[in-house]
Amino acid sequence: MALADLERVERNAAGIETALGILKQRFGARMQTGQSIREQHAHTTTYIPNQAPDAVIFPESTEEVAEIVRICAEHRVPVIPFGVGTSLEGHTNAPGGGISLDMTNMNRVVRVDAEDLDCVVEPGITREALNEHLRDTGLFFPIDPGANATIGGMASTRASGTNAVRYGTMRDNVMALTVVMADGTVVTTAKRAKKSSAGYDLTRLFIGAEGTLGVITQLTLKLHGIPQAISGGVCPFPSVETACEAVIATIQMGIPVARIELVNQLMMRGMINYSKLDYPESPSLFLEFHGSDAGVKEQAEMFGEIADEYGGGPFLWTTNAEERAKLWKARHDAYWASMSLRPGAQGISTDVCVPISRLAECITATEIDIAENGLVGPIVGHVGDGNFHVALLLDAGDPKEVEAAEAFIARLNMRAIAMDGTCTGEHGIGQGKMAFLERELGSAVDVMRSIKKALDPDNIMNPGKIMPSRRH
Amino acid sequence: MALADLERVERNAAGIETALGILKQRFGARMQTGQSIREQHAHTTTYIPNQAPDAVIFPESTEEVAEIVRICAEHRVPVIPFGVGTSLEGHTNAPGGGISLDMTNMNRVVRVDAEDLDCVVEPGITREALNEHLRDTGLFFPIDPGANATIGGMASTRASGTNAVRYGTMRDNVMALTVVMADGTVVTTAKRAKKSSAGYDLTRLFIGAEGTLGVITQLTLKLHGIPQAISGGVCPFPSVETACEAVIATIQMGIPVARIELVNQLMMRGMINYSKLDYPESPSLFLEFHGSDAGVKEQAEMFGEIADEYGGGPFLWTTNAEERAKLWKARHDAYWASMSLRPGAQGISTDVCVPISRLAECITATEIDIAENGLVGPIVGHVGDGNFHVALLLDAGDPKEVEAAEAFIARLNMRAIAMDGTCTGEHGIGQGKMAFLERELGSAVDVMRSIKKALDPDNIMNPGKIMPSRRH
Numbered sequence: 001m002a003l004a005d006l007e008r009v010e011r012n013a014a015g016i017e018t019a020l021g022i023l024k025q026r027f028g029a030r031m032q033t034g035q036s037i038r039e040q041h042a043h044t045t046t047y048i049p050n051q052a053p054d055a056v057i058f059p060e061s062t063e064e065v066a067e068i069v070r071i072c073a074e075h076r077v078p079v080i081p082f083g084v085g086t087s088l089e090g091h092t093n094a095p096g097g098g099i100s101l102d103m104t105n106m107n108r109v110v111r112v113d114a115e116d117l118d119c120v121v122e123p124g125i126t127r128e129a130l131n132e133h134l135r136d137t138g139l140f141f142p143i144d145p146g147a148n149a150t151i152g153g154m155a156s157t158r159a160s161g162t163n164a165v166r167y168g169t170m171r172d173n174v175m176a177l178t179v180v181m182a183d184g185t186v187v188t189t190a191k192r193a194k195k196s197s198a199g200y201d202l203t204r205l206f207i208g209a210e211g212t213l214g215v216i217t218q219l220t221l222k223l224h225g226i227p228q229a230i231s232g233g234v235c236p237f238p239s240v241e242t243a244c245e246a247v248i249a250t251i252q253m254g255i256p257v258a259r260i261e262l263v264n265q266l267m268m269r270g271m272i273n274y275s276k277l278d279y280p281e282s283p284s285l286f287l288e289f290h291g292s293d294a295g296v297k298e299q300a301e302m303f304g305e306i307a308d309e310y311g312g313g314p315f316l317w318t319t320n321a322e323e324r325a326k327l328w329k330a331r332h333d334a335y336w337a338s339m340s341l342r343p344g345a346q347g348i349s350t351d352v353c354v355p356i357s358r359l360a361e362c363i364t365a366t367e368i369d370i371a372e373n374g375l376v377g378p379i380v381g382h383v384g385d386g387n388f389h390v391a392l393l394l395d396a397g398d399p400k401e402v403e404a405a406e407a408f409i410a411r412l413n414m415r416a417i418a419m420d421g422t423c424t425g426e427h428g429i430g431q432g433k434m435a436f437l438e439r440e441l442g443s444a445v446d447v448m449r450s451i452k453k454a455l456d457p458d459n460i461m462n463p464g465k466i467m468p469s470r471r472h
Numbered sequence: 473m474a475l476a477d478l479e480r481v482e483r484n485a486a487g488i489e490t491a492l493g494i495l496k497q498r499f500g501a502r503m504q505t506g507q508s509i510r511e512q513h514a515h516t517t518t519y520i521p522n523q524a525p526d527a528v529i530f531p532e533s534t535e536e537v538a539e540i541v542r543i544c545a546e547h548r549v550p551v552i553p554f555g556v557g558t559s560l561e562g563h564t565n566a567p568g569g570g571i572s573l574d575m576t577n578m579n580r581v582v583r584v585d586a587e588d589l590d591c592v593v594e595p596g597i598t599r600e601a602l603n604e605h606l607r608d609t610g611l612f613f614p615i616d617p618g619a620n621a622t623i624g625g626m627a628s629t630r631a632s633g634t635n636a637v638r639y640g641t642m643r644d645n646v647m648a649l650t651v652v653m654a655d656g657t658v659v660t661t662a663k664r665a666k667k668s669s670a671g672y673d674l675t676r677l678f679i680g681a682e683g684t685l686g687v688i689t690q691l692t693l694k695l696h697g698i699p700q701a702i703s704g705g706v707c708p709f710p711s712v713e714t715a716c717e718a719v720i721a722t723i724q725m726g727i728p729v730a731r732i733e734l735v736n737q738l739m740m741r742g743m744i745n746y747s748k749l750d751y752p753e754s755p756s757l758f759l760e761f762h763g764s765d766a767g768v769k770e771q772a773e774m775f776g777e778i779a780d781e782y783g784g785g786p787f788l789w790t791t792n793a794e795e796r797a798k799l800w801k802a803r804h805d806a807y808w809a810s811m812s813l814r815p816g817a818q819g820i821s822t823d824v825c826v827p828i829s830r831l832a833e834c835i836t837a838t839e840i841d842i843a844e845n846g847l848v849g850p851i852v853g854h855v856g857d858g859n860f861h862v863a864l865l866l867d868a869g870d871p872k873e874v875e876a877a878e879a880f881i882a883r884l885n886m887r888a889i890a891m892d893g894t895c896t897g898e899h900g901i902g903q904g905k906m907a908f909l910e911r912e913l914g915s916a917v918d919v920m921r922s923i924k925k926a927l928d929p930d931n932i933m934n935p936g937k938i939m940p941s942r943r944h
Contacts, residue, residue, distance in 0.1 A: 115720050115829035138724075158669040169667050171676070172644065187916040193825040194857045195641050196894035197630040197680055199901055199909050199938055200920045204643070204676035208669055225726040248587050252610075254697040254763075256728070298766060353665040357587035385666045422668035429671055437671050444659040447927065448672045454926030455919065466671055 006048070006431050007464035009096030015075035016054050016097055022071050023057060023099070032056045041082050041100040043093040046348050047396060048431055053080055053094035058105045062178055062186055062217040065101065069215065070184030072099055072460055080462050081211040083124065083153030086145075088349055089430025091157065091210055095464040101215060103152055109133050110218065117223045118175060118192060123152020123216050130221075139223040142167035145426065146332060152216045157428035158208030162331070165251075165384030166258040166290065167224060169426070170207055177206050178218035182456035192220055205451075210428055211462040213455050227290035231300045232259070232324045233317030235307045236282040240264060240367070243283050244360035246303075246310045247383045251356065253306070255299050259288040260384040261331060264367065267338060267378035267391075274337035275330035285383070286331050287317070288324070331380075338378045338391040345376070345393035350409050350432075352416035353387040353425025362419055363388060366412055373404050387425035414439065434468045478520070478903050479936035481568030487547035488526050488569055494543050495529060495571070504528045513554050513572040515565040518820050519868060520903055525552055525566035530577045534650055534658055534689040537573065541687065542656030544571055544932055552934050553683040555596065555625030558617075560821055561902025563629065563682055567936040573687060575624055581605050582690065589695045590647060590664060595624020595688045602693075611695040614639035617898065618804060624688045629900035630680030634803070637723075637856030638730040638762065639696060641898070642679055649678050650690035654928035664692055677923075682900055683934035685927050699762035703772045704731070704796045705789030707779045708754040712736060712839070715755050716832035718775075718782045719855045723828065725778070727771050731760040732856040733803060736839065739810060739850035739863075746809035747802035757855070758803050759789070760796070803852075810850045810863040817848070817865035822881050822904075824888035825859040825897025834891055835860060838884055845876050859897035886911065906940045 024031050032038075038052040059065045072079050078098025085092055094100065103124035110120040114137050121130060128148045131140050143154060145161035153159075155177070160169035167173065176190035179202075189202035206213060237243035243262055250257055263271060263284050271277055285307075289299040296319065304315040318324060330337070339347055354362045363379060370377045370390070381388025390412065395401050413423040413436040423429075423436035438445050449467050452459075496503050504510075510524040531537045544551045550570025557564055566572065575596035582592040586609050593602060600620045603612050617626060617633035625631075627649070632641035639645065648662035651674075661674035678685060709715035715734055722729055735743060735756050743749055757779075761771040768791065776787040790796060802809070811819055826834045835851060842849045842862070853860025862884065867873050885895040885908040895901075895908035910917050921939050924931075 113827070113829060114724070116827040117723065118827070158667075158673070160667055164667060168644075171667075171673065172640075181919065185915055185918075187919055188913065189916055191889065191894050191912060192827045192892040193859075193888075193894040193897060194828070195630075195632055195636060195643075195825055195859060195897050197896045197898050197900040198894045198905070198912055199680070199917065200685075200923060201630070201643065201673075201676045201680055202916055202919055204673045205923075208671070208673055213672075225724055227726065251589065252586070252697055254699065292770060294770060295767060298764060353667055355585070355588040355590070355664045356666070357585060387665075387667060416665075417663065420664040422663050422665040422670045424669045425665060425667050426669050428669040433670070440663060440670055441660065443657055444661055444674055445671065446657075447653065447659055447674055450926045451672060451677075451923055454922045 007095060007434065007469060009464040011096050012076050016077050019071055019075040019077040020055055023055065023068065027057055030058045041085065041092060041102060043090040044085060045088050046432065047346065047402060048090040048093065051093040051095045053100040054097045056100045056102050058102045060105050062180065065180045065215050065217050066184045066186055068099065068101065069180050069182065073183055073458065076458050076460060078460050078463050079215065081152065081156065081215050083150030084126065086147035086149045087153060087157060087430060088427045089432035091428060091430040091465060093431060103150065106217065112137060114139060116192065118220055119223055120218060120220050121151055122218060124150050126150050127154065134223065138226055140226050141221055142224050143170055143173055151219055151221070155207050155216055155219060156210050158426070160426045162259045162261055162382060164382060165260055166256055171204060173222045174203060174207055174219055175222055176220040177203055177216050179206055179214040179216055181214045182461050208428065210430065210465050212452060212466055213461060229293045229296045229319060230288060230290055230324065231296035231317050231319045232288035232327060233300065233315055234279055234284050234286050234327060235312050235315040236280045236284045237310065237312040238282065240283045240363050241360040242310045242312055243285055244383065246285065246306050246312055248356055249306045250303055251384060253302065255302055256291070257287060257299070257384060258290040259286065261286040262381040262383040262388065264363065264379040266341070267334060267380050270337035270341045270378055271330050271334060274340045275333055277330055286327065334380050335391065338393060341378060342376050342393040346396040348392040348394060348405065349389050350392070350412065351387060351389045351425050351427045352412055352421060352423060353385060354416050354419045354421030356386040358419040358421065359383060359386050362415060365415060366390065369408060369411060373408055375404060375408055385425065386421065429466045431465060434466065437466065438468055479567060479906065479941060481936040483568050484548050488549050491543050491547040491549040492527055495527065495540065499529055502530045513557065513564060513574060515562040516557060517560050518904065519818065519874060520562040520565065523565040523567045525572040526569045528572045528574050530574045532577050534652065537652045537687050537689050538656045538658055540571065540573065541652050541654065545655050545930065548930050548932060550932050550935050551687065553624065553628065553687045555622030556598065558619035558621045559625060559629055559902060560899045561904035563900060563902040563937060565903060575622065578689065584609060586611060588664065590692055591695055592690060592692050593623055594690060596622050598622050599626065606695065610698055612698050613693055614696050615642055615645055623691055623693070627679050627688055627691060628682050630898070632898045634731045634733055634854060636854060637732055638728055643676060645694045646675060646679055646691055647694055648692040649675055649688050651678055651686040651688055653686045654933050680900065682902065682937050684924060684938055685933060701765045701768045701791060702760060702762055702796065703768035703789050703791045704760035704799060705772065705787055706751055706799060707757045707759065707784050707787040708752045709756065709782065709784035710754065712755045712835050713832040714782045714784055715757055716855065718757065718778050718784055720828055721778045722775055723856060725774065727774055729759060729771065729856060730762040731758065733758040734853040734855040734860065736835065736851040738813065739806060739852050742809035742813045742850055743802050743806060746812045747805055749802055758799065806852050807863065810865060813850060814848050814865040818868040820864040820866060820877065821861050822864070822884065823859060823861045823897050823899045824884055824893060824895060825857060826888050826891045826893030828855070828858040830891040830893065831855060831858050834887060837887060838862065841880060841883060845880055847876060847880055857897065858893065901938045903937060906938065909938065910940055
């Protein structure tokens with residue numbers, strides 16, 4: 001699967017050389033060509049090979065991005081936008097070389113409009129920096145994919161994470177974009193109205209396009225009021241099935257849960273050890289409720305009753321900020337906790353998403369698959385959305401184990417697709433999941449190809465990602 | 473503006489004749505060519521002239537739609553999808569003739585999945601018929617644009633309405649689409665997972681595309697649990713400004729209001745007379761809260777306090793279903809109530825949407841504009857989203873008044889755009905607002921043109937809508 005099928009992108013060596021010369025003159029020290037910095041700007045987070053760009057440039061404005069893209073367009077040189085490199089499927093690799101656009105200098109908050117609950121930011125700001133900036137306004141940006149990613153990168157992969165069950169994904173929380181197109185023209189996709197029926201939804205087209213249609217240089221984001229009160233806690237269940245049934249009941253009753261995260265038994269073991277938690281080693285749900293004082297109490301109590309009905313509990317919950325912080329730190333440290341299950345292993349995180357009615361079946365089949373193939377892979381999931389991750393822990397030096405892992409990931413993707421789900425709920429396609437996109441959406445991928453071809457005829461915007469050029 | 477600028481679409485008389493012959497043989501009595509039925513399937517809801525198609529066909533399956541489109545593609549004949557004809561900006565006109573695809577026979581509920589809170593429907597089902605079908609499931613589809621439109625039509629105009637402030641728009645509540653493309657191929661845009669990062673967001677591309685990129689033949693919709701309790705009521709304010717300030721405070725506090733509708737003084741007069749309401753003739757907010765018994769009481773009380781702070785009130789609210797029904801019937805009958813302000817007049821409904829911080833300013837300037845130009849135009853608005861409508865009441869036989877109305881609508885659109893808003897929050901562009909789309913989004917319209925050209929190179933899908941072929 002993935003490794004064998006990486007898209008080949010032809011290298012336009014002459015064009016690259018010419019463009020590099022022009023860009024060096026223009027950007028001086030803001031263009032870097034050292035091997036180490038180039039490799040840092042390629043893919044670093046899984047076993048997909050590192051394919052370094054020819055240079056890294058640090059633009060500081062939309063105009064500079066447009067200028068770089070125009071030069072690259074003239075010489076047919078790939079342009080690969082880069083945030084902080086937390087993407088997981090090879091999104092920032094440069095299979096045909098070219099320019100990595102490091103957006104981290106474009107990290108300003110342009111404006112905050114508290115009355116309208118929105119703000120305008122540059123793409124290089126991280127979500128934590130944004131929320132730090134917003135601290136005194138009583139507002140926050142809720143999307144939390146775990147990693148402290150940049151907002152531009154999060155938009156480009158249609159990121160989501162733990163809060164999505166209540167606040168939606170990047171799709172729902174970006175109102176407008178400024179984008180530099182493949183020919184260097186600059187477009188703004190929407191005004192600042194909360195809704196619009198004015199023409200094609202270009203905002204949504206660029207969200208999740210992984211930089212293959214243009215470079216995002218500014219974003220208008222929806223903000224939310226920091227809730228008056230928060231309650232949260234952990235609830236053990238006898239099985240993944242009963243936990244999932246409780247999730248379905250919770251969603252069906254319309255309890256506006258802010259976070260509802262499943263941790264399977266193996267993952268719970270890792271977290272108990274790593275974060276010194278005093279919980280039973282059972283499949284568990286981590287929950288959080290946002291609202292008024294009375295509301296979060298009511299929500300927690302209603303969930304407690306549901307858990308009890310499905311044989312779970314006791315649901316220990318609190319509104320104490322310190323206790324909640326410890327809990328969510330443990331959840332966010334799941335990566336490290338999983339590593340503690342197999343010290344020295346390489347972690348590979350993969351994600352799928354299925355209708356929640358199929359979630360228990362999908363996770364259970366996946367647990368059996370992992371066990372039968374001698375792999376180590378704890379599971380955590382944003383189960384309110386039917387989305388879960390397997391964190392495979394590999395001995396990367398053992399080709400047999402890598403092969404088993406690849407075969408497992410292929411089966412996992414096909415299992416999710418067969419259950420009317422998707423091969424990626426939030427990580428994106430990048431290079432790693434191109435074969436599965438086609439399996440999932442068939443002829444719709446041809447429509448994507450037509451759009452790509454229309455907006456980037458020379459295939460310079462992050463080439464070799466999302467759309468396989470040939471049928472798998 | 474609008475009238476003078478209607479897009480000209482060249483009529484391919486020979487192709488139409490040939491296609492009609494083939495289609496008549498294939499569809500027999502399911503193809504109609506009588507003048508009256510053809511005119512009913514063109515634009516009927518404003519003063520934009522009626523441009524009838526050459527024939528109306530009633531397909532019964534995706535395969536039949538694909539067959540019709542393939543025949544039309546071969547002979548370069550326009551295809552105009554039609555629901556129940558409630559669109560307001562000339563969306564169903566046939567400026568170059570062609571085939572109106574009446575989708576009302578494709579009105580089945582294919583499946584309802586209560587565990588996943590979703591359902592699959594055909595595009596010709598109306599929202600009321602869908603909710604009637606769902607009645608025993610405890611679920612409902614919340615989008616309510618006022619008219620009993622078809623779900624396919626609502627998707628195609630990115631409709632919203634009174635509930636959008638809480639439940640979002642069609643953009644947020646359609647999970648996947650089956651679409652017949654301009655060459656007759658059938659694509660499915662997404663699986664049934666609640667979220668996905670798999671490739672370009674084609675679902676959102678077709679929502680709001682007004683049939684210009686393909687024909688929607690099936691939709692997967694998100695459903696919501698019918699709230700345990702509902703409270704609602706009416707609150708008078710001394711002015712539009714104070715009412716808008718109360719709206720902003722309500723949203724900022726995160727009160728999850730389900731509906732928050734502004735009725736200006738003139739509209740209130742019409743509603744009091746028409747629906748025999750016992751309320752003061754002041755600008756008023758109509759509100760509704762959804763939640764638990766305790767929750768809706770708390771929300772209503774919190775809003776009452778906010779209203780009081782801004783000089784409004786008393787906020788009379790109730791959880792009694794009968795009283796609420798009377799209230800919302802009055803709000804839904806606003807069209808008839810406005811007609812009662814000028815019996816015999818032609819009603820023209822236009823909509824804009826601005827950031828809510830600018831809403832009071834925009835409505836007030838619009839009220840002055842209406843008064844200064846001797847027009848009659850009560851205002852109602854989905855103010856939680858910054859969206860409002862002017863219902864102009866015209867003597868359509870008076871060219872001077874029609875001209876004044878057109879000039880007013882142009883100013884209204886430009887005023888909204890100047891306030892960082894949009895020329896349409898929910899009605900769509902159709903033929904009526906093409907000039908303003910370009911004013912609003914500039915070079916982004918070129919991106920839309922490229923997509924249109926790529927997916928419909930012969931311009932047969934609802935031609936002459938959304939994108940002006942020339943700069944205005």
